[in-house]
């Protein structure tokens with residue numbers, strides 16, 4: 001790997017889909033800072049490809065030789081190193097949003113999406129995904145999927161206060177988007193990368209916000225394979 005490059009290592013699924021919500025936090029953060037980069041696609045089972053970073057997870061940012069792992073650490077790194085004439089990603093409360101997404105939003109959403117994720121996993125990763133996720137949930141992917149209606153109701157509840165907030169302001173971060181938006185948007189981009197399932201009504205303020213997010217930075221979120 002050249003020390004002269006900025007490279008994002010990110011998850012890849014079949015048909016070159018890039019669904020990782022954590023990698024989308026980083027993609028949007030890099031776009032926010034106006035930074036160029038190339039990507040290295042990593043399958044779940046390609047742990048050898050990322051062993052250099054001493055982690056088993058993506059995203060990993062290699063910024064001119066500086067290896068940064070974990071989406072939160074990457075966002076902090078970007079604010080610390082690219083602050084001149086670049087808008088800050090973080091504000092008060094951003095850590096709260098990060099924690100909320102990791103512990104409330106993602107656990108609710110993954111149960112709605114699990115079968116669709118499995119259906120889009122790269123063929124080389126199918127066995128790994130089934131085994132690791134069935135261990136995590138303590139039941140089969142199909143058993144989780146069988147309760148999708150209930151999981152959808154749980155997800156709607158979890159999203160309730162974000163919806164209310166977006167009635168009063170265009171972005172989670174206020175008048176302009178910042179990292180809190182990218183955190184939550186990462187979850188929506190995860191969903192639309194691998195699932196045709198529609199869980200937002202057209203009249204929902206969240207749907208309008210999601211649309212605004214999809215059109216940011218030259219419609220970055222639409223530049224990869226996705227459903228509606």
Ligand SMILES: N[C@@H](CCC(=O)N[C@@H](CS)C(=O)NCC(=O)O)C(=O)O
Pocket residue numbers: 011020021022023044056057058059069070071072
């Ligand atoms: N806390 C990490 C979580 C990253 C994460 O969970 N990445 C997933 C992809 S969405 C991953 O690499 N999983 C590897 C695996 O399940 O083996 C972050 O914020 O970056």
